[in-house]
Amino acid sequence: MKKRGFGYGCIFYGTGYGNGFPDISRSIAELDTKGHINIYVGATEVGQGAKTILGQIAAEALDVPVEIVTLIHEDTSITPDAGTAAASRQTYNTGNAVKISAEELKKEIIVVAKGLLNEDHLEISNGVIRSNTSDKTLTLKDIAEASGGGFLRKDGIFQANTTEMDPETGQGNPYWPYTINAYAVEVEVDTTTGIVDIIRAACSQDVGRAINPSLVEGQIDGGFAMGLGYAIFEDINLDKGRIKHNRFTNYLIPTALDMPEIEKIIVEDPESTGPFGAKGIGEPVMIAAAPAILNAIYDAVGVRLTEIPVTPEKLLKALKKREG
Amino acid sequence: MDIKNVFQAKDVPEAINLLDQYGEAAKVIAGGTDIIIALRENHVKVSVLVDISSIKELKEIKTSDDWVEMGAAVTFTEVMDYFKGHKEYSGLIEAASLVGSPQIRNAATIGGNICNASPAADFVPPLLALDAVLTVEGKEGKREVRLEDFLLDKGRVDLNKGELLTTIKFIRLRKGQTVTFSKLGLRKALAISRLSTAVYLEIDDDEKCAEVRVASGSIGKHGLRERVAEESLKGKNLDKAAIDEASKVLSNEVEKRLAGRSSCEFKKDAVEGIFLKAVEKAMVHNGDGSYCAMGTQYYPRAAGKE
Amino acid sequence: MKKNLEVVGKSVIRVDGFSKVTGKATYSQDLTMDNMLWGKTLRSTKPHANIKLNLTKAEVIPGVVRILTYKDVPHNHHGVVFKDHEVLSSGRVRSIGTPIAFVVAETEKIAVEAMKAIEVEYQELEAVFDPVEAMKEDAPKVHENGNLLYHYKLRLGDVDAAFKECAVIVENQYKTSMVDHAFLQPEAGIAYLEEDMVVVCAATQYPHFDQLEIAEALEVPTEKVKVLNPAVGGAFGGREDITMQIHLALASKLTGRPVKTVYSREESFVAHSKRHPMIMSYKTGADKNGKLIAMEAKIVGDTGAYASWAINVLRKAGVHATGPYEIPNVKVDSYAVYTNNPFAGAMRGFGATQTPIGHEQQMDMLAEKLNMNPLEIRFLNALKKGSKTATGQILEESFPLKECLEVLEKAFKKDAKGVE
Amino acid sequence: MKTINVKINGENYTREINEDMRLLDFIRDELKLYGTKEGCGEGECGACTVIMDGVTVNSCMVMAFQANNKEILTIEGMEDEKGLHPIQQAFLDEGAVQCGFCIPGMVLSAKALLDKNPKPSRKEIKEGISGNLCRCTGYNKIVDSIEKASQYLEGEDQ
Numbered sequence A: 001m002k003k004r005g006f007g008y009g010c011i012f013y014g015t016g017y018g019n020g021f022p023d024i025s026r027s028i029a030e031l032d033t034k035g036h037i038n039i040y041v042g043a044t045e046v047g048q049g050a051k052t053i054l055g056q057i058a059a060e061a062l063d064v065p066v067e068i069v070t071l072i073h074e075d076t077s078i079t080p081d082a083g084t085a086a087a088s089r090q091t092y093n094t095g096n097a098v099k100i101s102a103e104e105l106k107k108e109i110i111v112v113a114k115g116l117l118n119e120d121h122l123e124i125s126n127g128v129i130r131s132n133t134s135d136k137t138l139t140l141k142d143i144a145e146a147s148g149g150g151f152l153r154k155d156g157i158f159q160a161n162t163t164e165m166d167p168e169t170g171q172g173n174p175y176w177p178y179t180i181n182a183y184a185v186e187v188e189v190d191t192t193t194g195i196v197d198i199i200r201a202a203c204s205q206d207v208g209r210a211i212n213p214s215l216v217e218g219q220i221d222g223g224f225a226m227g228l229g230y231a232i233f234e235d236i237n238l239d240k241g242r243i244k245h246n247r248f249t250n251y252l253i254p255t256a257l258d259m260p261e262i263e264k265i266i267v268e269d270p271e272s273t274g275p276f277g278a279k280g281i282g283e284p285v286m287i288a289a290a291p292a293i294l295n296a297i298y299d300a301v302g303v304r305l306t307e308i309p310v311t312p313e314k315l316l317k318a319l320k321k322r323e324g
Numbered sequence B: 001m002d003i004k005n006v007f008q009a010k011d012v013p014e015a016i017n018l019l020d021q022y023g024e025a026a027k028v029i030a031g032g033t034d035i036i037i038a039l040r041e042n043h044v045k046v047s048v049l050v051d052i053s054s055i056k057e058l059k060e061i062k063t064s065d066d067w068v069e070m071g072a073a074v075t076f077t078e079v080m081d082y083f084k085g086h087k088e089y090s091g092l093i094e095a096a097s098l099v100g101s102p103q104i105r106n107a108a109t110i111g112g113n114i115c116n117a118s119p120a121a122d123f124v125p126p127l128l129a130l131d132a133v134l135t136v137e138g139k140e141g142k143r144e145v146r147l148e149d150f151l152l153d154k155g156r157v158d159l160n161k162g163e164l165l166t167t168i169k170f171i172r173l174r175k176g177q178t179v180t181f182s183k184l185g186l187r188k189a190l191a192i193s194r195l196s197t198a199v200y201l202e203i204d205d206d207e208k209c210a211e212v213r214v215a216s217g218s219i220g221k222h223g224l225r226e227r228v229a230e231e232s233l234k235g236k237n238l239d240k241a242a243i244d245e246a247s248k249v250l251s252n253e254v255e256k257r258l259a260g261r262s263s264c265e266f267k268k269d270a271v272e273g274i275f276l277k278a279v280e281k282a283m284v285h286n287g288d289g290s291y292c293a294m295g296t297q298y299y300p301r302a303a304g305k306e
Numbered sequence C: 001m002k003k004n005l006e007v008v009g010k011s012v013i014r015v016d017g018f019s020k021v022t023g024k025a026t027y028s029q030d031l032t033m034d035n036m037l038w039g040k041t042l043r044s045t046k047p048h049a050n051i052k053l054n055l056t057k058a059e060v061i062p063g064v065v066r067i068l069t070y071k072d073v074p075h076n077h078h079g080v081v082f083k084d085h086e087v088l089s090s091g092r093v094r095s096i097g098t099p100i101a102f103v104v105a106e107t108e109k110i111a112v113e114a115m116k117a118i119e120v121e122y123q124e125l126e127a128v129f130d131p132v133e134a135m136k137e138d139a140p141k142v143h144e145n146g147n148l149l150y151h152y153k154l155r156l157g158d159v160d161a162a163f164k165e166c167a168v169i170v171e172n173q174y175k176t177s178m179v180d181h182a183f184l185q186p187e188a189g190i191a192y193l194e195e196d197m198v199v200v201c202a203a204t205q206y207p208h209f210d211q212l213e214i215a216e217a218l219e220v221p222t223e224k225v226k227v228l229n230p231a232v233g234g235a236f237g238g239r240e241d242i243t244m245q246i247h248l249a250l251a252s253k254l255t256g257r258p259v260k261t262v263y264s265r266e267e268s269f270v271a272h273s274k275r276h277p278m279i280m281s282y283k284t285g286a287d288k289n290g291k292l293i294a295m296e297a298k299i300v301g302d303t304g305a306y307a308s309w310a311i312n313v314l315r316k317a318g319v320h321a322t323g324p325y326e327i328p329n330v331k332v333d334s335y336a337v338y339t340n341n342p343f344a345g346a347m348r349g350f351g352a353t354q355t356p357i358g359h360e361q362q363m364d365m366l367a368e369k370l371n372m373n374p375l376e377i378r379f380l381n382a383l384k385k386g387s388k389t390a391t392g393q394i395l396e397e398s399f400p401l402k403e404c405l406e407v408l409e410k411a412f413k414k415d416a417k418g419v420e
Numbered sequence D: 001m002k003t004i005n006v007k008i009n010g011e012n013y014t015r016e017i018n019e020d021m022r023l024l025d026f027i028r029d030e031l032k033l034y035g036t037k038e039g040c041g042e043g044e045c046g047a048c049t050v051i052m053d054g055v056t057v058n059s060c061m062v063m064a065f066q067a068n069n070k071e072i073l074t075i076e077g078m079e080d081e082k083g084l085h086p087i088q089q090a091f092l093d094e095g096a097v098q099c100g101f102c103i104p105g106m107v108l109s110a111k112a113l114l115d116k117n118p119k120p121s122r123k124e125i126k127e128g129i130s131g132n133l134c135r136c137t138g139y140n141k142i143v144d145s146i147e148k149a150s151q152y153l154e155g156e157d158q
Helices: A050-061 A090-117 A142-147 A211-235 A290-302 A312-323 B012-025 B035-040 B077-084 B085-095 B102-107 B111-114 B124-129 B226-235 B240-257 B264-284 C016-020 C109-118 C159-165 C207-218 C245-255 C263-270 C311-320 C355-369 C374-381 C402-411 D021-029 D084-094 D103-116 D122-129 D140-157
Strands: A002-014 A025-033 A037-040 A069-072 A122-125 A126-132 A137-139 A153-158 A178-190 A195-208 A261-268 B005-008 B027-031 B048-051 B059-061 B066-071 B133-136 B141-146 B152-153 B166-170 B177-185 B191-203 B209-217 B283-285 B291-293 C037-043 C047-053 C064-068 C099-105 C119-124 C148-156 C168-176 C187-193 C197-202 C225-230 C259-262 C278-286 C293-303 C331-340 D003-008 D013-016 D050-053 D053-058 D070-075
Touching: A002 A290, A002 C355, A002 C374, A002 C402, A025 B048, A025 C099, A037 A050, A037 A090, A037 C245, A050 A069, A050 A090, A050 C225, A069 B085, A069 C263, A090 A126, A090 A137, A090 A142, A090 A153, A126 A142, A137 A142, A178 A290, A195 A211, A195 A290, A195 A312, A195 C402, A211 A261, A211 A290, A211 D140, A261 B166, A290 A312, A290 B226, A290 C355, A312 B111, A312 B264, B005 B012, B012 B048, B012 B133, B012 B166, B027 B035, B035 B264, B035 C355, B059 B077, B066 C278, B077 B085, B077 B102, B077 B111, B085 B177, B102 D103, B111 B166, B124 B177, B124 B191, B141 C016, B152 C207, B166 C402, B177 B264, B191 C099, B209 B240, B226 C119, B240 B264, B264 B283, C016 D084, C016 D103, C037 C263, C037 D070, C047 C099, C047 C197, C064 C109, C064 C331, C099 C109, C099 C245, C148 C187, C148 C311, C159 C168, C159 C278, C159 C293, C159 C331, C197 C207, C197 C245, C207 C225, C207 C245, C245 D122, C263 D053, C278 C355, C293 C311, C331 C374, C331 C402, C355 C374, D013 D021, D021 D050, D050 D103, D053 D103, D084 D103, D084 D140, D103 D122, D122 D140
Parallel strands: A037 A069, A195 A261, B005 B048, B027 B048, C037 C259, C197 C225, C293 C331, D003 D070
Antiparallel strands: A002 A178, A025 A037, A025 A153, A122 A126, A126 A137, A178 A195, B059 B066, B066 B166, B133 B141, B133 B166, B177 B191, B191 B209, B283 B291, C037 C099, C047 C119, C064 C099, C148 C331, C168 C278, C187 C197, C187 C259, C278 C293, D003 D013, D050 D053, D050 D070
């Protein structure tokens, strides 16, 4: 028989290294001779979109078109250390460093422009330096040329707020900020085989502010898939220290057919310490998926599975045990 | 892998000659989806590969008045395309469609699936339920062998030195006859069968089970006919009690067969569900409580219960 | 700040997209160089043993250029927190998969052949695979200082007294599995020399840290190491620890030639970290209205043979053990324990992924006992702006849990049950 | 050594190969077409997908000699003088790409699907890419982009 059930899960997640460990990102913003912006950071693009959103942050901070911003992160000899691409920290930490370096560069550009135009009230708008009091303008290329054919470069450094907890009581402020994630899931359980089918899901994801909504949505889909695998498929299956499931034929990750459609809701509540209010989401997007699935399985068939993954074998056994 | 010689055979005689010439050193390759892994992991140690995937005559499916005959190098995708829309053959379509993935189905062949003699071979149970007959060709000529007799042990089939499996045939299905398949995989694609059953069902005008053949996968050394379940159903009116009874009988059989194995507890239970699904697919319930074999034209088809 | 945001908030097309949809993006296995050698890693097949190597048969195979062992590593240690990994084992292996030797040869085929020709004599030692067993006094020691690597304590209020006040209590033990990141790109890398600088090109999450680790192991100044990070095919925490980077750098330095290695999927499984499996005993109590009063959790995390990020992971598990709820009395003990299993480290969620398997089921069970619906009990106990967490941290802003639950409830009307 | 003739991305290649070479190695190591990826080596992940005589295959599961006289399309053959193929464009537009390692295989599976079935349902799309594992995207945006590609291609035909 097939039975359906609903389940919810919600979590909070403290981003960053935590516990007072110096959590530092560095960035260099540069105006090159062509009048383009280069951002140098040691932040890895692992697929999460760092290369795209850090460029967006720089473009926003400088008020230049995003197309003229290039992120350079592939070489340790020319990039400053921006910490690891982990702990959901690149958007928040390195995003802040990039923003600071971009803002510093903007100030520098304005200083050069003031000298060139002999005007005091200047701003950059969509990549053009404009006067607030006259119709004089300068391009970024003009600035680049005026600065002696060299490069204008500015550093940005950001350190996250974290304190070491008391070793006896665990009291303290280990992480900041915290990101929220919640999932609702509907499952269908085949009580004759123990197979769990995820019918549909919805996710509400706190992002502070979404730098790039499409990338956030992509993270949610991917996070859910990994949570789904965690809940019902994945186990390296150890036998005396040996990994028995050591290939893709037996270590099962979800296929396209295993994934439900997900209604993705981005919740914005800007974080004042984040770059334009943004927080990290790369890990949170995954976390509540598995518990929501477990709760939905219970709702469907009335048995609690306290051990994951919930394989057909385990579920059928639990159902049988309940029948007595 | 230590391959010294490779051949793309153009026709069956050439393939047979090569197999004869190289004997134990040679192995047939068609879709390659199993043998390449086996070669790389040194489970199969041969130095000669004879590729039969380009032999035209082995890539045909033909339906005559009495028989359906499929070449051994027919791929699962070709099976799915050929039988598309023919509901009486849903078991063949479904078993083919649950093999691996599109890429694997585009390459893997039905002959390979049979000759590997894996307990989990998806296409074997429906062919067993259809009581398929294989043609094997060698230097000495052709012979026919029933699939059930062809499967000797896990990974071992009745192929002599220099012989090649060329065709697989079964009696064409008529009104009131159908074959179905049901599989338990751990995910919806790229899933190795944990358990599968196929049912061939023939219902007479009195709505009784005139003939039934049940076959299973992944609960024995290779695909197996499940005769106790067949005996339990034969001649009966296929009501819930009869079907439940047969699934219990099958479950008991599985319990006996797998006694002492860690998978026993799960499989003896799950086989009931998987068998029921195959039987249900084979029957189309009519509004008035009567039923007919799926895909036949005796009765107007009511909404199938899934 | 500026009036309106122009670029932030826009779904700008990802800048690395074009190269990826055209197949032009370069991952580390896509790199080759002239005069390049191939490396293969010999790994332990035993979980706990003293080993002796005999390279004689392997060394004489034509095309073998060099076989690196621990003797070739100037500083034979690495690790993200504790330096408890050896670059190449110096005599004792603590898990299956521990690197023992790195064979460098003219072709990949020869490297594999030579790797198989190395004779390893294993003198097996008693091993421990269960973290609870490993915590016992008489358990086999994985490392000299004992198997208990870390204990995090969280104490708030008085749980013993508070449990007495509870109208309902649920108590359960939860277990999570050891899982793999299963990123699609198996590890691969190439190293070469630029004058006296060694350049390592490998998929990593943290190139600057790799640079430090490589420099330390080779005992060269950091600026003599350059790490290039081409396209990375997923990471999820599994590319935090060093895998092949030091092997490649050393091999290139010692041979003077470019050296490449690519892991198979099977090798990838043993080479990188795993998610910590945890055994989590939870006791949670609420008053008759569903308000949480007390929670006690004991969490044992199996970090396998090496520490990697275990301390931080079990700390994060402990801090997040309450879930996003306000609970006045909390006691959490989380332990990181060595065993002879494959090593566990960072993986998406980093300890905070395991605990919700417990706390979120606890919440539903409490709700059922109290005849509440699962959302109701969550709303009632939700941390919010201004709340204090169990570690005493005040949530100063941006904590929209209730908002998240509200929109979720709307999006997912329960009355849709059973309707297709 | 064995000589094979293969047409890849419209170009004829005659090459001497080792008998034990896989098609994947031929494409990557001989022809230096690195867009085809190896993720598992056993036909399970689909990263090495190419189109051979009109259907997708895992090139790690085909021996190079078997490709003799066959026509093959790899990711490098998807672009033409007009630029990106509509499927590639749709992958970009819909945000289907993350780490990108599965994407070449995914694009080719999408092409084979749309060639056979120009207006697939979402279910059919999921079936069509069910042999291509992706660990980053959860597939949904890939499905979106194949739907979008179907529209782009329909527009092109008109």
